[in-house]
Amino acid sequence: MDRFLDISRLSIQFPRSAVPVLRQVDLQIARGEYVAVIGHSGCGKSTLLNVIAGLLPPSAGGVVLEGKEIDGPGPDRAVVFQNHSLLPWLTCYENIRLAVDQTVGRKMSKAERHAWVMETLALVHMTPAKDKRPAEISGGMKQRIGIARALSMRPKVLLLDEPFGALDALTRAHLQDQVMEIHAARGTTVVMITHDVDEAVLLSDRIVMLTNGPNATVGEILKVELPRPRNRLALAADPAFVAARTAVLEFLHARHANPAMSAA
Amino acid sequence: MTAVSTKPAPAPAQMSRPLLARLPQPSRITPVLASVIPPVMILAVFLGLWEFLASGPAATLPPPSKVWADSYDLITDPFFDRGGLDKGLFWHLAASLQRVALGFAIAGIAGILTGLLIGTSPFAMRGLDPIFQVLRTVPPLAWLPLSLAAFREAQPSAIFVIFITSVWPIIINTAVGVRNVPQDYRNVAAVIRLRGPAFFWKIVLPAAAPYIFTGLRIGIGLSWLAIVAAEMLIGGVGIGFFVWDAWNSSNLSDIIVALVYVGLVGFALDRIVALAGRLATRGTAAA
Ligand SMILES: Nc1ncnc2c1ncn2[C@@H]1O[C@H](COP(=O)(O)OP(=O)(O)OP(=O)(O)O)[C@@H](O)[C@H]1O
Ligand SMILES: [Mg+2]
Numbered sequence: 001m002d003r004f005l006d007i008s009r010l011s012i013q014f015p016r017s018a019v020p021v022l023r024q025v026d027l028q029i030a031r032g033e034y035v036a037v038i039g040h041s042g043c044g045k046s047t048l049l050n051v052i053a054g055l056l057p058p059s060a061g062g063v064v065l066e067g068k069e070i071d072g073p074g075p076d077r078a079v080v081f082q083n084h085s086l087l088p089w090l091t092c093y094e095n096i097r098l099a100v101d102q103t104v105g106r107k108m109s110k111a112e113r114h115a116w117v118m119e120t121l122a123l124v125h126m127t128p129a130k131d132k133r134p135a136e137i138s139g140g141m142k143q144r145i146g147i148a149r150a151l152s153m154r155p156k157v158l159l160l161d162e163p164f165g166a167l168d169a170l171t172r173a174h175l176q177d178q179v180m181e182i183h184a185a186r187g188t189t190v191v192m193i194t195h196d197v198d199e200a201v202l203l204s205d206r207i208v209m210l211t212n213g214p215n216a217t218v219g220e221i222l223k224v225e226l227p228r229p230r231n232r233l234a235l236a237a238d239p240a241f242v243a244a245r246t247a248v249l250e251f252l253h254a255r256h257a258n259p260a261m262s263a264a
Numbered sequence: 265m266t267a268v269s270t271k272p273a274p275a276p277a278q279m280s281r282p283l284l285a286r287l288p289q290p291s292r293i294t295p296v297l298a299s300v301i302p303p304v305m306i307l308a309v310f311l312g313l314w315e316f317l318a319s320g321p322a323a324t325l326p327p328p329s330k331v332w333a334d335s336y337d338l339i340t341d342p343f344f345d346r347g348g349l350d351k352g353l354f355w356h357l358a359a360s361l362q363r364v365a366l367g368f369a370i371a372g373i374a375g376i377l378t379g380l381l382i383g384t385s386p387f388a389m390r391g392l393d394p395i396f397q398v399l400r401t402v403p404p405l406a407w408l409p410l411s412l413a414a415f416r417e418a419q420p421s422a423i424f425v426i427f428i429t430s431v432w433p434i435i436i437n438t439a440v441g442v443r444n445v446p447q448d449y450r451n452v453a454a455v456i457r458l459r460g461p462a463f464f465w466k467i468v469l470p471a472a473a474p475y476i477f478t479g480l481r482i483g484i485g486l487s488w489l490a491i492v493a494a495e496m497l498i499g500g501v502g503i504g505f506f507v508w509d510a511w512n513s514s515n516l517s518d519i520i521v522a523l524v525y526v527g528l529v530g531f532a533l534d535r536i537v538a539l540a541g542r543l544a545t546r547g548t549a550a551a
Contacts, residue, residue: 055451073454085448089470089546098466102456133546153456 004189005029005052005157009061012047019214020059021047027208027218032187036200038248039210040258045193046082048210049161052191053079065156075103078150082161084142086134092145093130096120096152103153120152124178140171144178151182160192164199173232176203184229197252201244202232209251212258219256222247326517334517349501349509353525359501361529363419364487367426371483375431376476379438383472389439400432404490408497418498422491429490430483437482441475442468470545477541484537488530503529 007027013020021044029035037045050056052063054073063070065077086095096117105113121127124144129137134145143163150158163179164172180203183190194200200207201224211219224244226235235241311328318327326334337344342354382388407428411421445468453459453467495504503526510518 053451053455055454073451073457075456077455079451079455081448081451083448085452087449087452087467087470089473098458099456102458102462 002030003028003064004031004033004066005191006064007048007052007061008064010048010051010058010063011060012044012051012056013059017214021213021216023215023217024061025217027221029189029191032189033206034183034190034204035192035206035208036204037191037193037208037210038195038197038200038252039216040212040252040256041195043210043213043216045210046161049079049159049191049193052157053077053159055079075099075153076156077159078153078155078157079159080143080146080150080161080163082165084134084139084146086142086145086149088134091131091133092126092137093117093121095134095145096149099149100152117152120148123151123182124148138171140167140175143167143175147175147179147182151186151188156189158188158190160190162193162195165195172199177232179203180228180230197245197248200248201226201241202230202235207244207248209248209256211256220251222251326520331517331520334515335521338518338521349505351501353503353506353522356501356503356506356522357525357529360491360495360503363422363495363502364426364484364491364533367423367491368430368484368487370423371427371429371431371434371487372480374427375434375479375483376438378431379435379476379479380442380468380472382435383439383442384468389443393436393439396432396435400436404429404486405493405497408494418500422494422498422502425490425494426487430487433482433486434476434479437475437479438472441472444475445471473545474541477537477545481534481537481541484533485530488526488533492526 005028007025007029010022010025011020012022025048027035037048039045047056051058052070054070054077057071070077086092087098090098097113100108100113100117100120105116108116118127118130121130124147126141126144126148129141134142137145143166147160147163160179164175167175176199179190182188183203192200192203204224207222207224208218209220209222210216222244226238226240226244315327315329317323318325318330332339338353342352342357344352345355382392404425407425408421411424411428412418415421415424449467449471453463458466491502492504492507495502496508499505499508503522507519507522507526510516510522
């Protein structure tokens with residue numbers, strides 16, 4: 001297997017806690033692959049993503065990207081945060097421009113940077129709102145700018161932390177389609193955290209299911225063998241889609257039911 | 265539409281607003297009137313009440329009509345200058361404002377710089393914060409004797425009092441703003457490798473700006489409170505001394521007129537800083 005992004009024997013323990021959150025996580029991701037990470041709330045999904053992003057140091061084990069061990073955050077692993085994290089004092093354009101100026105823009109002329117920012121804005125269909133501030137646009141639009149900002153850095157890996165979690169079903173479907181398009185067009189490797197089983201099956205090549213924390217680890221990996229481009233309407237009744245969906249639900253609710261819920 | 269519904273649309277139920285009417289356009293005048301009329305009405309009631317209460321033979325304060333008659337010159341011509349301390353209110357206010365401007369400017373610069381330093385250093389924060397918390401509760405005038413002893417002159421002493429009064433909220437708010445830069449913004453900066461001075465200018469300062477302006481706004485209010493009191497003791501041209509002088513010559517009407525001006529100027533100062541804050545933080549600061 002191609003070891004583009006290689007997570008090996010990764011454990012994370014926060015100071016002042018007796019047991020590690022994640023324990024001996026092993027996961028290899030190929031170039032251009034779309035991987036979804038699913039698991040119950042609090043099992044350590046965001047923690048795993050933060051380690052890949054370099055925002056959190058591992059307690060044991062490590063993450064290697066293209067043969068180089070990750071030892072800090074960097075624009076080659078762009079993050080779309082769970083709560084979009086746009087800078088409120090900058091317009092949409094300026095939020096992306098700041099990221100471009102700091103990263104890929106270093107080798108570009110002013111005009112090229114501008115053109116590149118405009119191109120990324122167009123990619124998420126946000127050109128008309130480019131001069132608005134985050135407070136003046138809707139939640140879905142903020143999330144789109146967050147995605148555009150991450151893409152503008154031309155990352156090797158795109159890390160999405162529940163990117164569509166706070167959105168209504170229609171906006172979510174629309175953004176999922178956009179992300180699928182971008183993934184197809186750019187071939188970016190994507191690691192996406194989600195709670196949503198349908199979303200995981202629809203978007204990803206593989207679904208990584210984490211067991212319940214603490215001491216969470218990879219419980220099972222499901223390969224989703226559906227041809228791309230995928231169409232949500234056509235897939236809804238597709239037996240392969242339904243089977244994948246059932247397998248994930250089975251894992252989450254039968255074999256690894258949320259301990260907090262079953263205790264109640 | 266026709267493909268979906270074959271039944272004729274039912275007659276609309278009675279509604280209080282006509283159907284298909286033009287949406288009401290927001291009028292530009294109504295909101296202005298709505299915000300002007302209530303205070304004007306209350307003011308009229310208040311003046312009437314005051315006139316009534318202060319008109320009896322036992323009244324100790326002059327009624328508004330008497331204030332108007334007594335201080336007609338003062339009210340209508342703020343710009344006269346008969347030499348010495350016999351000047352219009354404009355000149356007194358200008359002298360006071362000059363002191364405030366100087367003291368507050370020094371406090372602003374020193375306060376923001378100190379606050380930024382303290383906010384970025386946990387050690388400085390732990391060491392200095394308790395001291396500042398105590399010093400900031402010292403009433404402005406309590407600094408005056410010390411300041412007179414140190415500077416031996418009225419003008420710098422007054423400016424020092426302004427400075428020392430307004431600097432604490434600026435320091436404290438700036439430091440809190442710097443410490444409270446959300447982890448989200450720090451993460452964003454880390455991913456795009458924004459470090460050192462660029463991190464400071466592009467993330468820390470804008471994120472702390474709303475806090476800084478809150479500090480400045482509290483500071484300007486305190487400055488204005490302090491200057492009037494300080495000038496009463498120091499003398500010279502200035503609105504505080506004007507009030508004190510009027511009291512010594514038992515000219516109550518002049519005092520009342522001066523107080524109205526003091527209030528209006530204080531209000532204007534507060535609004536100006538608030539407006540500056542809104543412009544500088546591009547609307548992210550609470551007005
Ligand atoms: N900074 C921290 N210090 C101590 N414990 C933490 C810290 N951050 C997270 N944890 C703990 O680690 C566990 C995993 O947290 P994490 O945020 O990764 O969960 P998650 O799977 O992303 O949950 P959700 O789906 O609700 O976002 C939680 O039990 C949490 O209490
Ligand atoms: Mg999370």
